[in-house]
Amino acid sequence: MSKPPTRPLTLRDVSEASGVSEMTVSRVLRNRGDVSEATRLKVLSAAKRMGYVPNKIAGALASQRVNLVAVIIPSMSNMVFPEVMTGISRVLETSPLQPVVGITDYLPEKEEKVLYEMLSWRPSGVIIAGLEHSDPSRAMLQAAGIPVVEIMDTDGSPIDAAVGISHRRAGREMGRAILRAGYRKIGFLGTRLGADHRARKRFEGFTEALAKNGIEIADTEFYSEGSALAKGREMTQSILARRPDLDCLYYSNDIVGAGGLLWMIEQGYDIPNKIGLAGFNDVSLLQGLPCKLATMDSCRTEIGRRAAEIILAHAENSDAPSAGKVELTPTINFGDTLRLS
Amino acid sequence: MSKPPTRPLTLRDVSEASGVSEMTVSRVLRNRGDVSEATRLKVLSAAKRMGYVPNKIAGALASQRVNLVAVIIPSMSNMVFPEVMTGISRVLETSPLQPVVGITDYLPEKEEKVLYEMLSWRPSGVIIAGLEHSDPSRAMLQAAGIPVVEIMDTDGSPIDAAVGISHRRAGREMGRAILRAGYRKIGFLGTRLGADHRARKRFEGFTEALAKNGIEIADTEFYSEGSALAKGREMTQSILARRPDLDCLYYSNDIVGAGGLLWMIEQGYDIPNKIGLAGFNDVSLLQGLPCKLATMDSCRTEIGRRAAEIILAHAENSDAPSAGKVELTPTINFGDTLRLS
DNA sequence: TTGAAAGCGCTAACAA
């Protein structure tokens, strides 16, 4: 239950134990080929026997190379970012680069702080969610002299590179699909549109698509805190109490949408004939609901993959050109809750 | 779209720009009081204007202090670890310590690798899920000379300190509660019990409690991959097809349980009278289901909090004694799917 | 209150 207060071992300790110079030990431990098999084995066995763990702090300082990629995202409990992380990890795990995550809770001040912390470790690149950042944050990213990939969103101007989808377009396309399916009295339910720029852009695109066809959102319902599933339930109930004539509900994400869907199934609504439902994100957790919510894939894993590839390419060849904007194309999945046009 | 290939600024740059020695600049930036207000302001304005971000690599090497806490967990998409992280962050964000997360995917080899990587950054402490580790992993943790807190589980011997619940006891208590409620033909559904030691321990405790009352698990159903909600649905259907006489189902977690619950509601089962259901974890995401699944709180946030406090205490006073084993007490929530005894 | 010197543990660059 107690531990020996050992000073961590250094290269010098291994050097002395193996009778090989520090430099050669270092070479062996980094697999730099040019070492004879004999000394290699000698060093390796000594290092392993002693339980030596190299000090990356010192290594990084000396080599001016830090194999970390800062990944800065608003939240982890969200269902969307774990998948982005999966994409990132998948790419980086075949390389020496390692992702390190920072969470901003959708707060610009916290983003600034987290960014500062991460940059002070001099990572090899930054992957950061969104295109909206405070001026100091933008300045830091500019000045860092490392590749910066802004992810999730392409509606705006990236600092360096961007990989994502156009949320404005996503909203617009869902709006059009809903109109094509013949729905006309449409309600919107979602997170309070403030910090979440992407949800806001979807909303804007959505209303824009309706407006083009002379239709206005009939009613809206917003929430800010609490379990999304429960909120979906409550909000759906209250919007339909207010406007029983609605024939379609567009949710800002699948989880609230699922809450609404469950409630409406219980209430016996005739879905998708009398009323349609649609969400956003294509959350796999929800496979297993009584029926499949119409949704739009937000390409999360792909976004992570592409972003990581950009960083990796730069790490391997630092004068590669910036990737610019990479806009992926999400597809609508009609599920069981939207009539086909 | 392109960035100036600036060499990152150093203390020396700020020193020259402000006409103050490097040493004094360093003191100002670290808020070490003993600096005159005049120079303080001079330095601060220069640093801000230039956009200087300190190099923690160099700082850490010089001071032999790294304010990072390694947090090593099996998965993030899991609903359980995000909450643990919340508890940890809550405590650490008032301190200079910062959590850094590593993911093992429940693979011992990957745990070993991740641990090695993290330890090579010489963190101030390690928080690691579970009590089961490979020999090399244990050796590394022993030799690191930093506080190690093993979390989630207390059924076993910690390397240094442990904070968690007894999963064996959790299973036992749920078993007893189910028996007290009068259920007798009991099925178990869950993840394939291999890598997930805590699920296995709950299963063992559960069967043990039944055995003490002369009852054997009537049937079991295991899964390894896919959406937990969908699997819950499928497994429930298939176990009840095989054994329509079952009067209670115990799930290894709430998400599979919820899948089963949704399916059974659709099928019109009489819950909790004819058949009871229970899960594990008290996942808040599920608030909003048609009815509340019986479950057991696994104290996730509290575990994170306590673990972080142990590391923090050691960081502030390194000769504090080890915290030993801290066993929290989970409570059963009967919800709507288990008769009260 | 400020500065100068030394060195944290490692690696780049060069020499042998």
Added chain:
DNA sequence: TTGTTAGCGCTTTCAA
């Protein structure tokens, strides 16, 4: 193939 030398950018320590 191996070793030597000189830092990486900061902080510690001690002197002014």
